[in-house]
Amino acid sequence: MENEAGTAGESVLSCANCGKPASLQCPKCLELKLPREDASFCTQDCFKASWASHKKVHLRANLAAAAPSEQVQDGWLYCLKKGQARTSELPYYDWSGTLRPHRISTMRSVPFTIERPDWANDGIPKVEPSSDLQNIVEIKTPEQIERMRETCRIAREVLDAAARVIRPGITTDEIDKVVHDATIAAGGYPSPLNYHFFPKSCCTSVNEVICHGIPDARKLEDGDIVNVDVTVYYKGVHGDLNETYFVGQVDDVSQKLVRCTYECLEKAISIVKPGVRFREVGEVINRHASMSGFSVVKSYCGHGIGELFHCAPNIPHYGRNKAVGMMKAGQTFTIEPMINAGVWRDRLWPDGWTAVTADGKRSAQFEHTLLVTETGVEVLTARLPSSPNVFPWLDS
Structure with missing residues (x-):
């Protein structure tokens, strides 16, 4: 984690995990030049506690950089790593039959009024x-x-x-x-x-x-x-x-x-x-x-x-x-x-x-x-x- 204390006149950033004032920044987010608002944490413990869900921010940024822009906008890519990654190329595989995977669309949204299981937001059952x-x-x-x-x-x-x-x-x-x-x-x-x-x-x-x-x-x-x-x-x-x-x-x-x-x-x-x-x-x-x-x-x-x-x-x-x-x-x-x-x-x-x-x-x-x-x-x-x-x- 990198310490980036705010200078005079800057608004104080809030911790992405607990909402307290935050001065630490995720180094990967800084490297990818992602918005500081979603990359700020008050302590190393808060950073570790939110890592499972926070790292998906890096994944989305890497996908956007790697895939052709029209495919990112369209949202249709091949699925990899149990849903945690996407690719624009059909994966190489020794297929057992005639069927092949096709591109999948982006994940569908669910209204906030609907009761959700505990994996709905970050993909991890607790x-x-x-x-x-x-x-x-x-x-x-x-x-x-x-x-x-x-x-x-x-x-x-x-x-x-x-x-x-x-x-x-x-x-x-x-x-x-x-x-x-x-x-x-x-x-x-x-x-x-x-x-x-x-x-x-x-x-x-x-x-x-x-x-x-x-x-x-x-x-x-x-x-x-x-x-x-x-x-x-x-x-x-x-x-x-x-x-x-x-x-x-x-x-x-x-x-x-x-x-x-x-x-x-x-x-x-x-x-x-x-x-x-x-x-x-x-x-x-x-x-x-x-x-x-x-x-x-x-x-x-x-x-x-x-x-x-x-x-x-x-x-x-x-x-x-x-x-x-x-x-x-x-x-x-x-x-x-x-x-x-x-x-x-x-x-x-x-x-x-x-x-x-x-x-x-x-x-x-x-x-x-x-x-x-x-x-x-x-x-x-x-x-x-x-x-x-x-x-x-x-x-x-």
């Missing part, structure tokens, strides 16, 4: 990582459960809004805008937005993308499949669900894959009740997927949810897993099997988020948020009478 609920499965109170019901219904309505616009020619960024706007209109915050720096309001996973695909400028093509994963934060709790949709006319193998994945989730939900071990979920899913000739992803699992986005329990979807614990009334968690047409192994794109199949073959996923009741299960994100009829097997 409560979640060190919470006792990472090791203890919470039994929700009736009041918490009622908030979960309300939030999960909003999440379902948001996902349904996205489902209605899916067609050849629409970009996944346009789907993200629908999700973002519908969430805000309902008074919620799109939970993925800036979560560990994720740059968008939902995940859109196309073809060989298993999960965590970033909405971008690519137009959906006839024959694609696309998963849309929505999570809404409302009244202090999260509601999470996803579905995989057909884009136009889809080949027989993809149709079989998507239907099998849907059935895997339904069969898993059917065993949920007090006294069932969490590891049994994976046995049910693995059995059905294997009988259909498909494989189950092992790197990602279902999770507890409520006032935290992700917490205990972890619920693997594959067989012979070592998940600990037993279901009890009042628990809320997700089941979200990811089923691959080829091998189960996955790889990660240079953006640090997008997980794809190792062999480039397609993957599908479905997810619900569930409540264990005294007698069984309540699907909090269940389809509504108003939900679009996009799955042909539901008519049979």
